[in-house]
Amino acid sequence: MSSENKFRIAVRKFGPFESAMEKLWKKFCDTSGCTLEAELVPMDLHPLYEATIARGGLKSGDWDVAHINTDWIFEAWTNGDIENLKDYIKDNPPLEYPQGWSDSLLQLQQFGEDVAGLPFHDGPECFIYRKDLFEDPKEQQAYLGKYGSPLSVPQTWQEFHQVAQFFTRPEQNLYGTLFACLPDGHNTIFDFCLQLWTRGGRVIRPDASVHLDTPQAIAGLDFYRKIVKDQSAIHPKAFDYESVQAGMAFARGEVAMMVNWFGFASMCEVYEGSAVKGKVDITRLPHDETSESASLNVYWLYTIGSGSRNKKIAYDFIRFATNQENDKLLTLEGGIGCRLSTWNDPEINKVIPYYHKLEMLHKEARSLPQKSNWAQIAEVIDEAVLKALNTDIPSAEILRRAQEQITETNHQNMQIPYKPLLPTTEQPIIIIGAGGIVKDAHLPAYKQAGFKVLGITNRTKQRAENLAAEFGIPNVYDSVEDAVANAPANAVYDITIMPEKYVETLEALPDGAAVLIQKPMGDYFWQAKEILAVCRRKKLVAAINFQLRYAPFVSAARYMIDQGMIGELYDMEVRVTLVTPWELFPHVMVHPRLEIQYHSIHYVDMMRSFLGDPYSVYAKTLKHPAKSLSSSRSTIIMDYGDTMHAVINTNHDHEFGAHNQESFIKWEGTKGAIKAKMGLLMNYPDGVPDKFEYCLIEEGKQPEWNTLELEGSWFPEAFIGTMSNLMRFKEGSDEVLYTSVEDVIKTMAVVESAYISSDKGGVVVADQLKEEDLGVIN
Numbered sequence: 001m002s003s004e005n006k007f008r009i010a011v012r013k014f015g016p017f018e019s020a021m022e023k024l025w026k027k028f029c030d031t032s033g034c035t036l037e038a039e040l041v042p043m044d045l046h047p048l049y050e051a052t053i054a055r056g057g058l059k060s061g062d063w064d065v066a067h068i069n070t071d072w073i074f075e076a077w078t079n080g081d082i083e084n085l086k087d088y089i090k091d092n093p094p095l096e097y098p099q100g101w102s103d104s105l106l107q108l109q110q111f112g113e114d115v116a117g118l119p120f121h122d123g124p125e126c127f128i129y130r131k132d133l134f135e136d137p138k139e140q141q142a143y144l145g146k147y148g149s150p151l152s153v154p155q156t157w158q159e160f161h162q163v164a165q166f167f168t169r170p171e172q173n174l175y176g177t178l179f180a181c182l183p184d185g186h187n188t189i190f191d192f193c194l195q196l197w198t199r200g201g202r203v204i205r206p207d208a209s210v211h212l213d214t215p216q217a218i219a220g221l222d223f224y225r226k227i228v229k230d231q232s233a234i235h236p237k238a239f240d241y242e243s244v245q246a247g248m249a250f251a252r253g254e255v256a257m258m259v260n261w262f263g264f265a266s267m268c269e270v271y272e273g274s275a276v277k278g279k280v281d282i283t284r285l286p287h288d289e290t291s292e293s294a295s296l297n298v299y300w301l302y303t304i305g306s307g308s309r310n311k312k313i314a315y316d317f318i319r320f321a322t323n324q325e326n327d328k329l330l331t332l333e334g335g336i337g338c339r340l341s342t343w344n345d346p347e348i349n350k351v352i353p354y355y356h357k358l359e360m361l362h363k364e365a366r367s368l369p370q371k372s373n374w375a376q377i378a379e380v381i382d383e384a385v386l387k388a389l390n391t392d393i394p395s396a397e398i399l400r401r402a403q404e405q406i407t408e409t410n411h412q413n414m415q416i417p418y419k420p421l422l423p424t425t426e427q428p429i430i431i432i433g434a435g436g437i438v439k440d441a442h443l444p445a446y447k448q449a450g451f452k453v454l455g456i457t458n459r460t461k462q463r464a465e466n467l468a469a470e471f472g473i474p475n476v477y478d479s480v481e482d483a484v485a486n487a488p489a490n491a492v493y494d495i496t497i498m499p500e501k502y503v504e505t506l507e508a509l510p511d512g513a514a515v516l517i518q519k520p521m522g523d524y525f526w527q528a529k530e531i532l533a534v535c536r537r538k539k540l541v542a543a544i545n546f547q548l549r550y551a552p553f554v555s556a557a558r559y560m561i562d563q564g565m566i567g568e569l570y571d572m573e574v575r576v577t578l579v580t581p582w583e584l585f586p587h588v589m590v591h592p593r594l595e596i597q598y599h600s601i602h603y604v605d606m607m608r609s610f611l612g613d614p615y616s617v618y619a620k621t622l623k624h625p626a627k628s629l630s631s632s633r634s635t636i637i638m639d640y641g642d643t644m645h646a647v648i649n650t651n652h653d654h655e656f657g658a659h660n661q662e663s664f665i666k667w668e669g670t671k672g673a674i675k676a677k678m679g680l681l682m683n684y685p686d687g688v689p690d691k692f693e694y695c696l697i698e699e700g701k702q703p704e705w706n707t708l709e710l711e712g713s714w715f716p717e718a719f720i721g722t723m724s725n726l727m728r729f730k731e732g733s734d735e736v737l738y739t740s741v742e743d744v745i746k747t748m749a750v751v752e753s754a755y756i757s758s759d760k761g762g763v764v765v766a767d768q769l770k771e772e773d774l775g776v777i778n
Helices: 015-032 045-054 073-079 086-091 137-147 157-167 187-197 215-229 243-251 262-270 311-321 324-333 346-351 355-363 374-390 395-412 436-449 461-471 480-485 499-508 525-537 552-562 595-611 718-731 741-760 765-769
Strands: 006-012 037-043 065-069 118-121 125-130 257-261 280-283 300-304 429-432 453-457 475-477 492-495 514-518 541-545 569-577 616-622 633-639 645-651 662-669 672-677 691-696 705-707
Touching (some): 006 045, 006 311, 015 037, 015 324, 037 045, 065 311, 073 300, 073 374, 118 311, 125 262, 137 157, 157 257, 187 215, 187 374, 215 374, 243 262, 262 324, 262 355, 300 311, 324 346, 374 395, 429 480, 436 453, 436 461, 453 461, 453 480, 461 475, 475 480, 499 514, 499 525, 514 718, 541 718, 541 741, 552 662, 552 691, 569 595, 595 616, 595 633, 595 645
Parallel strands (some): 006 037, 006 065, 429 492, 453 475, 569 645
Antiparallel strands (some): 118 300, 125 257, 616 633, 633 645
16 A cells, blocks of 8 residues: 555556666656655556556555556546546646647547546557568568569458468468467457458447447458468467567567567567567558558556545656656667657667657557447457357357347446536535525535535525525525625625516626526516626626526436437427426416416427527417416427427326326437436426436347436436536636526527417418308309
């Protein structure tokens, strides 16, 4: 464990890494005055993963710094295993950061504005070969005589196989090629992806799904299993070697050519035991005749454990270790430096003549998918490749079964980011109003999110005092003016009173203040325009609390649609058929514009957030014949042209038991559909559980609906979203204030248009049946 005098580093086991890390720590201590003793622990891939991530060593404080590769970085980041370097870099950036590195070495550890690590060791996959053999006139003559074509670096996989057979000479301890087939959960996956990519296939489709049972994948697996089993082409230790051991075999002169990491080529020039120094070159990978070459970009990072007790020292060390001098040191030890300066360094290229080709490789390098369940998907791919190597089952059948496993894994492990991002600064909230919605939603949401509520005021002070006592609010103010007078400059005002009081309340706030206003934005459109005018004049950072946009089921659906998972959206429907106890809202139930203005307005705003502004609106809102309510049922059709169907149907009078009650939002697209049950509205105020379902169309399979478990509901969790977005916009973390008054005025315009449509009615059918237009009827 870390202690006051020991600094623990988890190191990828590889001689050049180990010697370089020892030298770097000594240099760091000599220059910085650090007195901590470093404990460097070299580990192979699986033990390294287990020690740092699987067993939570980075999070628990077992490790201060760890080598983590980009296969693992997404998992480590989402688990909270590693420290965010954003603020460290902002305060004291590495020299020439970020322009000192290729973009391809900065992307996989970048999560929005956050940074999970600094590049340690690079080296994409490439074709490594013995140029002395390929350039030997005797070898060229022999090859020409045997195959009738000149000996050259193979451009296609068929040529590769033939050249491998030519150079396989067991009596000379020379073999044509070598693949690292030891079952370690990595190399077979890399080889599979490279075979797929160099045949024009891809692992991830545009809809973010993984598909293995494709013609390109089948052809790649067929070739791979064929050449690996071909004893006339392959090194006999292929099934016993992982990538490091394969690289060492090449350095000993046992292999004519191989596909492996660039680092094993460069190692041949600096490793003392190399038998092929000066005899090696690298180039692009072979490919099939109709496709282009590809490479794989997996690199290693310096990361800092989130549980480290030496974070400042850890950052200072990795910043030091990645400077130009030390990046070059790693290279001369036998690793692969990551800086552009190292790639083009004259001394480095004199020692390793092909080092400058790294830039070429990076231009066509691809990365493995960053999916939260990639480890499980990779395990399925690994099993499929091993099954191909160890059985006679046809590749098509192996990949069909693997695809079924991956589909099931995706359904079981669907990871959808639906929770709102929280602000990074504390902005105290002052609540104006103390109604039921404040008690049931605002305050529980703010408590859950950790927001600080500084004070509250209400026309009936006792109600404010009651809530203050219940939720631990330190200040109860006599009036809005009293609250403003005692508020800090960065306060956020939360207005929860009735709309007719909005304008005078907004006038009392400081110019430029941040304010969240309860929906609707006025009872009538003329009021909405007044509110907008006041906010503009006073330069208020003002948003309307249309929190349904942030309900977990809406945020999850938005992510899936934005990712293209259900294809092009063409149908969106809201249907509510239930009993609403309007008597719980005495100030609202008497409103002359009850249903659309105070209920369906949520759905109008939510639809706008997905579809934009409609061209026109058709609507009818109705009353119940036996009730005094102004309206309790509505149908609203929002016109988005000839292909988008957007409709809202509400019926709050379904007093016939729960059996046929409904409350849902449904999205349909060209590749799938989503249905979200809004349980809050059913059996209100107790509600029933929400339900989030989706169906993704898969070619050759019957449609199947799956359920995704989401935490939270509309109340209170969605109220975190609107307040958080306002705070983040105010502090500069969010670029868009999604429910700003400038945006919501458009929702109010749709609502006003719906009422106008309802009042005017539709086309009169009788007008089509006028006798003079029909002619004489016999």
